[in-house]
Amino acid sequence: MVRKRRLAQAIGLVLISVLGAGGWVVGNGEAAVTTPPPGAAAWRADHSLSRSLPDPASASPAAVARLFASLTDAQQRELAQRHPLTVGNLDGAPVRLRYQANFLAIKAEKAARERDGRSAEGYAGFLRPGRQILAFDPRGRGQIVEVYGDMAAARRTAVVVPGSDSDLGSFDRAGDPYGTPSRMARALHTKMAQKAPGTPTAVIAWSGYTTPVGLGPDAATGRLAEAGAPRLNRLLAGLDATGVPAPTVLCHSYGSVLCGVAAPAMAPGTASDLVFLGSPGTRADTAAGLHTTARVWAARDATDWIADIPHTRLLGLGHGTDPTDPAYGARRVSADRAEGHTGYFAPGTDSLDNFADITLGAYAAVRCAADHQECRRDLV
Structure with a gap:
């Protein structure tokens, strides 16, 4: 009985700490975004370089880095232009190429939201000159x-x-x-x-x-x-x-x-x-x-x-x-x-x-x- 009472007190202490700190947020909890951004399927299907591209969901950053090291600057830019959301979030891709890809991805998302009547507030700020966006996922x-x-x-x-x-x-x-x-x-x-x-x-x-x-x-x-x-x-x-x-x-x-x-x-x-x-x-x-x-x-x-x-x-x-x-x-x-x-x-x-x-x-x-x-x- 004593052990049960101590357990109940401890549980109550944890609950009180959260409730007292600001209250429970009502709802089912946040849905964690863990998969690659939209566009990964098109990336996997792209054989324009006559080779398979590394799977964004499973390829190691080292494998990604090796791929991009084997490409010309022009080939890298073409991939970023065709697949901005994928390249912009691809760990192991060249950092400056990711900046360029994310600029394109943010610009496209801003335009899509404006066409659909959704809020694009804040997107213009991310497009200002000098900003270096290493990753962007609108989901x-x-x-x-x-x-x-x-x-x-x-x-x-x-x-x-x-x-x-x-x-x-x-x-x-x-x-x-x-x-x-x-x-x-x-x-x-x-x-x-x-x-x-x-x-x-x-x-x-x-x-x-x-x-x-x-x-x-x-x-x-x-x-x-x-x-x-x-x-x-x-x-x-x-x-x-x-x-x-x-x-x-x-x-x-x-x-x-x-x-x-x-x-x-x-x-x-x-x-x-x-x-x-x-x-x-x-x-x-x-x-x-x-x-x-x-x-x-x-x-x-x-x-x-x-x-x-x-x-x-x-x-x-x-x-x-x-x-x-x-x-x-x-x-x-x-x-x-x-x-x-x-x-x-x-x-x-x-x-x-x-x-x-x-x-x-x-x-x-x-x-x-x-x-x-x-x-x-x-x-x-």
Whole structure:
């Protein structure tokens, strides 16, 4: 009887944490987008090069990279023009070719929506000169990935993985100046340029998976993280296949759940560092439990409400140990002067400085969360 009562109390604690944080979102949950975008069938059927093209659903990024390396520039452009949605989302394809393909795909989707009387709000912004769209998928709530900086020249790179409510429509949202994927990535790229003006850098804002909406059932389970994790790992493998240096992967909020799920399957050397910030848990009890070759870091500011949720897992709810708990074993860094759950990339914060220093490999400059310098052990 005592064990049953304790179990009921624990279940109630998890439920109360989610309800109290903002309430359950009514509905059947988000449908995860995991398959290649429309056009994959036409791509597979294209034999214009007198050879089979790599299957977008199963070919490795390394195989994709080998195909494009064997083509002339003209052949690459022809494929991008005929199959913009496929080439634009094909990990392992040349980065600049993907930018060109996604410009065509976004332009076509904008025109189709206007013809059909559907909203095309925001699409014009993605077509502005200078934007570098690495992936674009209009299905569902939409997914988009953007690069800040010169990926071809970069010696230091980062990937920002956002949490709930991140999608095509919110990517450029103006109301949260440092909480959207685009603004987090821009802020980090700017800070890195300030700290190391002679070092070529690039930051990817990766809104490339179906995220939870609000703080409902999807946010309390790992279902969407499990669906999105292979997409993150394909991105990292694609960067590696095209010669991009292994990035620091910064995982915010529910994004840290996805990174925790993805970590054991990350190919060794495709991520240099994993940084969990504002995390509800990573679905691993310890940093060692992630089974990753990447260095593992964690940050949480004193005003972040995420600290108030129970960091536990029970009956599929919750995401486990707080990565800022010393027992977890991550390298804990300061987030002083950050405010709330979405303030980690604001200028003037310890967290933004630390994220830039970690990405730049300037470990001696990293400020640890504790008074002693345990977060820099074995690095300086």
